[in-house]
Amino acid sequence: MAELYSVGLGIGTQNSKGQWLEVFFPQPSLKPSNAVAGALSAVLDYTDGNRVLPLEDSTQLERLSAAFDSAGEVALASLTRTLIDSQRPAVAVILATDAPPASVPEAYLKLHLLSHRLVKPHQTNLSGLFPVLPNVAWTSDGAVDISELSSRQCQARLNGKTLSVDCIDKFPKMTDYVVPPGVRIADTARIRLGAYIGEGTTVMHEGFVNFNAGCEGPNMIEGRISAGVFVGAGSDLGGGCSTMGTLSGGGNIVISVGENSLIGANAGIGIPLGDRCIVESGLYITAGTKVQLLDDRRQIVGETKARDLAGKPDLLFRRNSTTGAVECLTNKSAIALNEALHINN
Numbered sequence: 001m002a003e004l005y006s007v008g009l010g011i012g013t014q015n016s017k018g019q020w021l022e023v024f025f026p027q028p029s030l031k032p033s034n035a036v037a038g039a040l041s042a043v044l045d046y047t048d049g050n051r052v053l054p055l056e057d058s059t060q061l062e063r064l065s066a067a068f069d070s071a072g073e074v075a076l077a078s079l080t081r082t083l084i085d086s087q088r089p090a091v092a093v094i095l096a097t098d099a100p101p102a103s104v105p106e107a108y109l110k111l112h113l114l115s116h117r118l119v120k121p122h123q124t125n126l127s128g129l130f131p132v133l134p135n136v137a138w139t140s141d142g143a144v145d146i147s148e149l150s151s152r153q154c155q156a157r158l159n160g161k162t163l164s165v166d167c168i169d170k171f172p173k174m175t176d177y178v179v180p181p182g183v184r185i186a187d188t189a190r191i192r193l194g195a196y197i198g199e200g201t202t203v204m205h206e207g208f209v210n211f212n213a214g215c216e217g218p219n220m221i222e223g224r225i226s227a228g229v230f231v232g233a234g235s236d237l238g239g240g241c242s243t244m245g246t247l248s249g250g251g252n253i254v255i256s257v258g259e260n261s262l263i264g265a266n267a268g269i270g271i272p273l274g275d276r277c278i279v280e281s282g283l284y285i286t287a288g289t290k291v292q293l294l295d296d297r298r299q300i301v302g303e304t305k306a307r308d309l310a311g312k313p314d315l316l317f318r319r320n321s322t323t324g325a326v327e328c329l330t331n332k333s334a335i336a337l338n339e340a341l342h343i344n345n
Contacts, residue, residue: 002048006095007032007040008109009055009079011088015145020104021136022143023091024177027079028109030118035071043067046094052105055083055090100127107132111171111194111211115178121196121212121230122254133170140164143172171211182217195225198233206239213245216259223263232259238281242268253287258313271306274313283319283326291317294329 012023040046043064044053061084068077083090093109101107113119137144144152156163174195175188182199195209198217207221215231223237226245241263258274264281271287287307295301316329
């Protein structure tokens with residue numbers, strides 16, 4: 001059997017029609033061993049392709065656990081045994097290839113791969129993700145189909161309880177599924193499942209990280225990391241700053257921030273930023289922003305659009321307080337984040 005791309009055994013939530021709303025994968029795997037593939041083939045009659053296979057038979061689960069044990073996959077064997085007593089529907093998702101997700105379980109497995117740091121943003125195919133994911137009411141009782149929310153709220157009241165609705169969204173918060181080691185997150189509601197939060201990173205209260213986006217770590221994030229944006233190690237996003245993602249006007253341009261860079265408070269970028277760059281507070285740079293180029297004597301030597309400076313290192317972007325023009329000059333100082341802020345063990 002050919003090498004598999006990913007495998008996940010999960011527990012999920014379905015609506016009254018048996019449609020998937022979400023799936024939790026405690027131990028997703030990337031490029032699992034041939035022994036895992038052999039166990040799945042033998043017990044679940046898996047042959048090829050991307051498959052979503054319900055795990056409803058306790059005898060089947062016991063056989064699968066034994067097959068994993070025989071293959072030396074102790075963690076998977078233990079997880080499979082725990083599924084036998086699950087009160088929620090269990091499922092096996094087998095991805096032979098990195099194809100666009102075609103179902104809710106497939107989509108959730110790929111989002112888990114990102115938040116478990118098994119892949120980085122743009123390293124797994126999420127094409128067509130939005131139409132696959134249902135809009136869900138995320139409540140104190142878990143995921144609820146929006147069309148069934150009213151009756152569930154009424155039933156909760158009849159039972160002397162209140163069903164609290166935290167949000168209505170296609171994505172849940174990451175920490176309800178994955179808590180990556182070595183991080184601090186001040187407001188967990190602001191980190192979506194599918195975010196990649198590198199070790200040593202601190203995300204403050206106003207920080208936000210979308211799916212298929214994130215930071216290498218260590219980083220200090222007090223601004224917004226939009227979908228598709230990845231921030232290099234040692235970079236600092238100041239309070240209220242913004243990165244223009246593919247869902248916020250960036251089109252097909254992949255926005256990124258290099259290593260040891262700083263985007264000041266209330267600033268923003270619509271171009272890839274190179275290593276050791278600074279964007280001063282309050283300055284938003286888009287691809288079409290006209291930028292005056294200064295030499296080491298602070299004399300204007302030319303003008304260009306910001307897109308022509310994309311990805312170049314050691315640049316300082318600022319606004320001239322007299323003329324209002326955006327200027328760019330060589331940044332002679334590297335940004336060094338306070339190491340004490342990134343001790344999150």
